[in-house]
Amino acid sequence: MHFASLNDIRDACRDLPPGDEAAAAAAAARQAQLTKPPGSLGRLEELAAFLACWQRRPMPQLDRVHVAVFAGNHGVAARGVSAFPADVTAQMVANFAAGGAAINQLARLAGAELAVVPIALDQPTGDFTRDAAMTTADFLAAVDLGVQAVPASCDLLAVGEMGIGNTTAAAAIAAALYGGGAARWVGRGTGIDEAGLARKRDVVDAALIRHTAVLSDPLSVAAALGGRELAAMLGATLRARQLGIPVLLDGFVGTAAVAPLARLHADTLAHCRAAHVSAEAAHRRLLDVLGLAPLLDLGMRLGEASGAAVAILVLRAAFACHAGMATFGEAGVSERNGDP
Numbered sequence: 001m002h003f004a005s006l007n008d009i010r011d012a013c014r015d016l017p018p019g020d021e022a023a024a025a026a027a028a029a030r031q032a033q034l035t036k037p038p039g040s041l042g043r044l045e046e047l048a049a050f051l052a053c054w055q056r057r058p059m060p061q062l063d064r065v066h067v068a069v070f071a072g073n074h075g076v077a078a079r080g081v082s083a084f085p086a087d088v089t090a091q092m093v094a095n096f097a098a099g100g101a102a103i104n105q106l107a108r109l110a111g112a113e114l115a116v117v118p119i120a121l122d123q124p125t126g127d128f129t130r131d132a133a134m135t136t137a138d139f140l141a142a143v144d145l146g147v148q149a150v151p152a153s154c155d156l157l158a159v160g161e162m163g164i165g166n167t168t169a170a171a172a173i174a175a176a177l178y179g180g181g182a183a184r185w186v187g188r189g190t191g192i193d194e195a196g197l198a199r200k201r202d203v204v205d206a207a208l209i210r211h212t213a214v215l216s217d218p219l220s221v222a223a224a225l226g227g228r229e230l231a232a233m234l235g236a237t238l239r240a241r242q243l244g245i246p247v248l249l250d251g252f253v254g255t256a257a258v259a260p261l262a263r264l265h266a267d268t269l270a271h272c273r274a275a276h277v278s279a280e281a282a283h284r285r286l287l288d289v290l291g292l293a294p295l296l297d298l299g300m301r302l303g304e305a306s307g308a309a310v311a312i313l314v315l316r317a318a319f320a321c322h323a324g325m326a327t328f329g330e331a332g333v334s335e336r337n338g339d340p
Helices: 006-014 021-033 043-055 075-079 087-098 102-109 136-148 166-178 181-185 194-210 218-225 228-243 252-264 281-290 306-324
Strands: 065-071 112-118 156-162 247-249 272-274
Touching (some): 006 136, 006 218, 006 228, 006 252, 021 043, 021 306, 043 306, 065 087, 065 102, 065 136, 065 228, 075 194, 087 112, 087 156, 102 112, 102 306, 156 228, 156 252, 156 306, 166 181, 166 194, 166 252, 166 281, 181 194, 181 281, 218 228, 218 252, 228 247, 247 252, 247 306, 252 281
Parallel strands (some): 065 112, 065 156
């Protein structure tokens, strides 16, 4: 699969395979027969039907769960928008490889494969207050890396990122797509102080003015204001939809990365669930705009797909109950009064 142009992505979003509503209905029917009061497992019941719908089989599976973490560097980091230097991106990629990061522990606990994809870390994107972060060619190349990172036989995909400065890119994309300027979307990211927060807001507002000409096109926004790791998450999420793989989105950056797809076609993210709502204040706002209800609210703001990895455990709980519980008939348990 290869996207040779922005129009290829637009065309793909207009021709996406739907989920299997019959499989979802079969899963819901099974839930109604399990030994519990109807609806008593709350969102776990909906998640079982969600997995069935997008895996397109009445009995879902979670044999192969994959976590993809994309890393990229941002030219805008030189503007003092992060509490950490840009060198940390490569250093954290090395930490991932050594197994020392949070995502290594969480992916192992969740029984998930972990793949870390560094993207041209020696070539930061452009400073988007002066120029586009990426050319169209660079953006498409990063999208294709995301596409290629999705295993065809995967049962569930979680996507995440690492990139100093990328909450600035995420805020700029959100502001460009949904309005409100920096005041609505810029937060403290890695923990910047008041002076850093003011710089970050100024940077985003300057970028919106600089790129006014492309604000009506979601993909041009993603190229002008985003980053390579954000583009890769967009590509991976789109490819997962094509392959019938449900997706767990991580935090603010991951959600902003795929928001351009939702602007292209409202149904494009139907195969996604928001793993959690992060402590970055704008994340909840963006989830509300996209109509995504987070599974968890733990005050996390690490990135790395860490929130998504924790949410894998929630989906495993949903699957375990769905597949393993007995029905009333199998267990010889009486159903509630009034049921046949």
